[in-house]
Amino acid sequence: MFEYLKNISELLAHWATVITLIVLICSVCLASKHLKELKTQRHWQNFNEMNVRYAELLGKIPEKIKLGSCSIESDDLEIKIWIRQYFDLYSEEYWLNEKKLLPEEMWKGRIRPGVVLNLKEYPILEHGYIYWKNKGAFNHPKNFHNVVQ
Numbered sequence: 001m002f003e004y005l006k007n008i009s010e011l012l013a014h015w016a017t018v019i020t021l022i023v024l025i026c027s028v029c030l031a032s033k034h035l036k037e038l039k040t041q042r043h044w045q046n047f048n049e050m051n052v053r054y055a056e057l058l059g060k061i062p063e064k065i066k067l068g069s070c071s072i073e074s075d076d077l078e079i080k081i082w083i084r085q086y087f088d089l090y091s092e093e094y095w096l097n098e099k100k101l102l103p104e105e106m107w108k109g110r111i112r113p114g115v116v117l118n119l120k121e122y123p124i125l126e127h128g129y130i131y132w133k134n135k136g137a138f139n140h141p142k143n144f145h146n147v148v149q
Contacts, residue, residue, distance in 0.1 A: 083128030
């Protein structure tokens with residue numbers, strides 16, 4: 001009887017180990033899936049937060065920029081500050097993309113083309129970028145200058 005209990009307890013221990021390993025593997029798989037979903041959710045949250053900030057900034061675009069009736073060489077501080085804010089925000093978004101913290105499809109399909117459109121729509125942005133760059137005021141991520149210029 002003692003021998004029988006000893007044999008069955010070894011068998012039960014084996015099965016307990018196998019079941020524990022199966023549960024562990026399933027737990028790791030579920031945790032991995034959950035972390036991937038959280039990462040994706042965070043990417044979209046970053047994207048949405050940047051959209052809100054752009055909407056606020058573009059809502060405050062100086063009328064002179066909209067009309068194309070200004071020059072970066074003027075003493076209009078409002079225009080210079082707004083352009084600086086625009087590129088600071090874009091620099092932050094560029095950094096988020098470089099760190100893979102934004103949805104890649106949105107960077108390629110919407111963000112980057114949106115900036116190109118703004119640079120074409122408001123030529124003063126390019127002049128303002130050069131103005132601030134020459135002042136040494138920008139500390140942007142690597143290759144940011146290549147994107148804008």
